[in-house]
Amino acid sequence: MSNQTPILTVNEVTKTFPGVVALNEVSFDIRPGEVHALVGENGAGKSTLMKVLAGLYKADAGEIIHQGKPVDIASPLDARHQGILLIHQELSLSPELSVAENIFLGAWPTNRFGVLRKSKLNKDAQSALTALGADFGPSVRLGTLSIAKQQMVEIARANAFEANVVIFDEPTASLTDTEKDLLFATIRNLRDRGVGIVYISHKMDEIFDLTDRITVLRDGQVQGTVKTEESDVGQITQMMIGRELDAFFHRAKSTLGSEVLRVEGLMNTRHFRDVSFSVRQGEVLGLYGLVGAGRSELVETIFGVRTMEAGEIYWQGQPTGRLTPRKATDLGMALVPESRKEQGLVLGQGGRANISLPHPNMFSRATVMNVASEMRVFDTYKKQLDIKTTGPEQALSDLSGGNQQKFVLAKWLCADPKLIILDEPTRGIDIGSKSAIHELIAGLAENGLAVIVISSEMPEVLGVSHRILTMSEGRMVGQFSGVEMTEKNLIEAVSHCADDVLTPV
Amino acid sequence: MTMNTGAQSRHTNGAVTWLFRNHIWLFLGLAIAIFSLASPYFLTVNNISNVLTQGAFIGILAVGMTLVMIDGEIDLSVGAILALSTALAIGLQEQIGVWPAVLAGLLSGAALGFFNGVITAFSGMHSFIVTLGALIGIRGLVFIYTGEDALMVQDFSYTEYAEIYLGPVSVTALTFFVLALFFQWVLTSTRHGRETFAIGDNIEAAHDAGINIKRHKIINFSICGTMAAVAGILLSMRLGTAEPNAGKIWELWTIIAVVLGGTRLTGGFGSMWKTIGGVMTLAVLRNGLRLLNTPNYVELMVMGAVLILALLLDRVLSSQTEAR
Numbered sequence: 001m002s003n004q005t006p007i008l009t010v011n012e013v014t015k016t017f018p019g020v021v022a023l024n025e026v027s028f029d030i031r032p033g034e035v036h037a038l039v040g041e042n043g044a045g046k047s048t049l050m051k052v053l054a055g056l057y058k059a060d061a062g063e064i065i066h067q068g069k070p071v072d073i074a075s076p077l078d079a080r081h082q083g084i085l086l087i088h089q090e091l092s093l094s095p096e097l098s099v100a101e102n103i104f105l106g107a108w109p110t111n112r113f114g115v116l117r118k119s120k121l122n123k124d125a126q127s128a129l130t131a132l133g134a135d136f137g138p139s140v141r142l143g144t145l146s147i148a149k150q151q152m153v154e155i156a157r158a159n160a161f162e163a164n165v166v167i168f169d170e171p172t173a174s175l176t177d178t179e180k181d182l183l184f185a186t187i188r189n190l191r192d193r194g195v196g197i198v199y200i201s202h203k204m205d206e207i208f209d210l211t212d213r214i215t216v217l218r219d220g221q222v223q224g225t226v227k228t229e230e231s232d233v234g235q236i237t238q239m240m241i242g243r244e245l246d247a248f249f250h251r252a253k254s255t256l257g258s259e260v261l262r263v264e265g266l267m268n269t270r271h272f273r274d275v276s277f278s279v280r281q282g283e284v285l286g287l288y289g290l291v292g293a294g295r296s297e298l299v300e301t302i303f304g305v306r307t308m309e310a311g312e313i314y315w316q317g318q319p320t321g322r323l324t325p326r327k328a329t330d331l332g333m334a335l336v337p338e339s340r341k342e343q344g345l346v347l348g349q350g351g352r353a354n355i356s357l358p359h360p361n362m363f364s365r366a367t368v369m370n371v372a373s374e375m376r377v378f379d380t381y382k383k384q385l386d387i388k389t390t391g392p393e394q395a396l397s398d399l400s401g402g403n404q405q406k407f408v409l410a411k412w413l414c415a416d417p418k419l420i421i422l423d424e425p426t427r428g429i430d431i432g433s434k435s436a437i438h439e440l441i442a443g444l445a446e447n448g449l450a451v452i453v454i455s456s457e458m459p460e461v462l463g464v465s466h467r468i469l470t471m472s473e474g475r476m477v478g479q480f481s482g483v484e485m486t487e488k489n490l491i492e493a494v495s496h497c498a499d500d501v502l503t504p505v
Numbered sequence: 506m507t508m509n510t511g512a513q514s515r516h517t518n519g520a521v522t523w524l525f526r527n528h529i530w531l532f533l534g535l536a537i538a539i540f541s542l543a544s545p546y547f548l549t550v551n552n553i554s555n556v557l558t559q560g561a562f563i564g565i566l567a568v569g570m571t572l573v574m575i576d577g578e579i580d581l582s583v584g585a586i587l588a589l590s591t592a593l594a595i596g597l598q599e600q601i602g603v604w605p606a607v608l609a610g611l612l613s614g615a616a617l618g619f620f621n622g623v624i625t626a627f628s629g630m631h632s633f634i635v636t637l638g639a640l641i642g643i644r645g646l647v648f649i650y651t652g653e654d655a656l657m658v659q660d661f662s663y664t665e666y667a668e669i670y671l672g673p674v675s676v677t678a679l680t681f682f683v684l685a686l687f688f689q690w691v692l693t694s695t696r697h698g699r700e701t702f703a704i705g706d707n708i709e710a711a712h713d714a715g716i717n718i719k720r721h722k723i724i725n726f727s728i729c730g731t732m733a734a735v736a737g738i739l740l741s742m743r744l745g746t747a748e749p750n751a752g753k754i755w756e757l758w759t760i761i762a763v764v765l766g767g768t769r770l771t772g773g774f775g776s777m778w779k780t781i782g783g784v785m786t787l788a789v790l791r792n793g794l795r796l797l798n799t800p801n802y803v804e805l806m807v808m809g810a811v812l813i814l815a816l817l818l819d820r821v822l823s824s825q826t827e828a829r
Contacts, residue, residue: 107714
């Protein structure tokens with residue numbers, strides 16, 4: 001580890017979005033030839049900080065000092081010109097172009113007439129690839145390469161443009177173990193040549209394997225920077241948590257009844273494998289994990305949206321066989337999806353039409369809609385859920401996120417389900433509505449429904465659940481109830497990435 | 506488990522992959538084989554020469570359309586631009602002479618294409634809407650210029666240019682092939698061509714890399730308009746008249762030919778080779794069905810069915826070759 005002066009210094013940078021302080025006077029620095037980890041929970045501000053560095057966001061206050069000079073990073077292109085390169089989680093490449101064309105995108109060598117100098121392009125790309133130890137040539141079409149190799153192409157840009165700061169955002173999210181080794185070798189290779197590297201990850205084993213220093217972010221603030229060799233997982237976890245649970249969470253005070261749903265050995269090879277759990281009447285079951293852990297895919301598979309490749313689903317003790325959304329609804333399941341706009345609501349229409357949408361049979365006779373009964377149901381839920389809308393025909397696009405979310409709930413509740421699955425029920429809605437939704441969840445459970453809540457927000461999942469299952473990389477990695485339900489336990493469960501997880505056979 | 510087999514098949518099935526990405530030649534071969542068996546007149550030099558010439562008009566339009574479509578855009582106004590350039594090339598001959606009139610026709614196409622490009626690039630509207638407006642507006646312009654009736658060429662030596670043949674290949678067909686090959690070279694070997702792919706493939710990556718997206722789109726729309734004018738000039742030479750309704754719904758046949766060839770409507774993927782394949786398949790189908798005395802409406806039904814079938818196949822194949 002080097003002790004030179006930093007190549008990039010972030011000095012008290014603040015960035016606010018309407019209603020949220022995403023970064024609050026954040027300071028940290030990157031030295032040449034070091035790998036610097038940036039860790040924190042979902043929403044701690046890692047992505048925002050990285051986007052400020054890459055020129056995607058502009059900081060409200062504070063300064064960035066690059067190679068001794070204060071700089072203004074206006075765009076991703078600007079960042080690249082200054083030698084700062086961001087490797088996205090979602091690769092930003094063009095699959096139909098060649099490897100060399102991707103590496104030098106936007107800066108291809110041409111002659112006077114605009115004709116590409118392919119031999120120079122390929123030669124330069126080859127040397128960037130050779131420096132990384134890549135085993136593929138510059139002229140192959142990018143789309144034919146594996147994800148790991150495509151990632152190398154993106155990293156090769158760092159060599160090609162002589163980047164001195166490279167930021168990796170969760171780079172191992174879609175890699176296998178061998179591919180991960182390849183990536184780490186590449187990162188060490190960059191480091192040894194004096195590049196300063198920012199490594200954003202949730203996975204503690206990777207962080208302790210790879211990095212020299214660790215900076216912990218929480219709620220937009222830096223909690224501290226430590227040397228990796230002088231720290232341990234416990235200390236980092238402690239720095240990541242330590243927040244008081246908000247008092248307004250309502251945990252259902254219900255008595256648990258009989259088992260409603262049980263799944264055994266559920267598998268969908270792309271997203272998760274060997275998942276078993278059960279949920280009972282009156283119980284709120286939390287499903288916690290990082291984005292991409294396979295939680296949404298799991299419940300979508302149970303609901304029959306995705307293919308169940310192996311396993312068995314039991315509904316009130318009876319095996320159901322493979323479900324379709326229609327069958328699942330008929331049994332008494334309801335799935336409230338994560339993205340209200342894409343999957344849950346027709347925003348151009350009013351509340352009345354949205355509530356009745358999935359239940360044509362309940363509200364119609366011989367395909368003619370019974371508007372009066374739709375109105376009755378609308379009024380019931382408007383009162384019960386305290387929805388703020390001017391009337392049954394007001395387009396939902398005019399309502400706040402919280403009120404939209406209540407319509408999503410109303411639409412599923414009016415079918416009188418026995419199990420309701422809520423995927424990120426409070427994402428993107430204001431704090432007041434959040435608390436109303438939490439209250440509602442508790443009320444549902446107290447009325448004897450089984451509830452499954454998927455959430456990436458730890459306080460939420462801790463606040464509303466009776467029991468919490470943790471998922472990481474497609475596996476169930478822990479189950480906590482009662483006093484075991486602590487932030488520390490959840491973080492440790494999802495950050496440990498066991499060696500055998502999702503290894504291709 | 507799945508990943509390993511995926512990687513293996515990727516290496517061993519190079520030829521299969523090529524065919525998946527170039528299935529149009531399979532269709533063309535099949536069409537030629539069927540019509541050769543069904544009609545003794547099909548595989549004659551005379552008829553092939555006819556097929557090439559008939560296909561070339563849509564083909565020249567398709568050359569420009571391919572560029573625009575690889576950019577992820579579309580141009581519905583090519584038929585109308587073709588009609589306007591035909592009208593100008595014939596109507597202006599009396600006042601300014603033959604070649605200046607031809608030049609005026611070409612320039613009108615280039616200018617209208619440029620106009621389409623500028624509006625699309627700067628307004629942020631989808632080109633479907635922009636060029637749909639252009640299609641209607643330009644057709645109106647043609648009617649204003651010609652009146653209800655067709656314009657006639659005064660000096661009939663003008664029509665003799667269309668009769669120039671290189672062996673069995675007419676000047677129209679030759680123009681098509683030369684333009685297609687030239688722009689294939691542009692697509693594969695120039696910065697503009699490759700950046701056109703980059704834009705259609707991943708516009709955000711292209712933007713982040715500092716590629717001037719607007720400029721490339723304007724250039725491609727301008728080329729597309731110019732190609733429509735070239736086809737219009739050749740049509741005026743062949744017919745000797747300029748009908749106000751010339752080229753009506755040709756934009757649809759053009760899009761069909763390009764898409765049939767395998768160029769994607771979503772952009773980022775395609776080539777002039779595919780377009781040649783698509784244009785020729787369409788021309789062979791039309792010609793073959795006529796040789797068999799198929800009624801016009803049956804011809805339309807067959808062509809529509811073939812298009813949907815080809816696109817269905819494209820979808821199935823591409824969903825199989827993309828990673829699961």
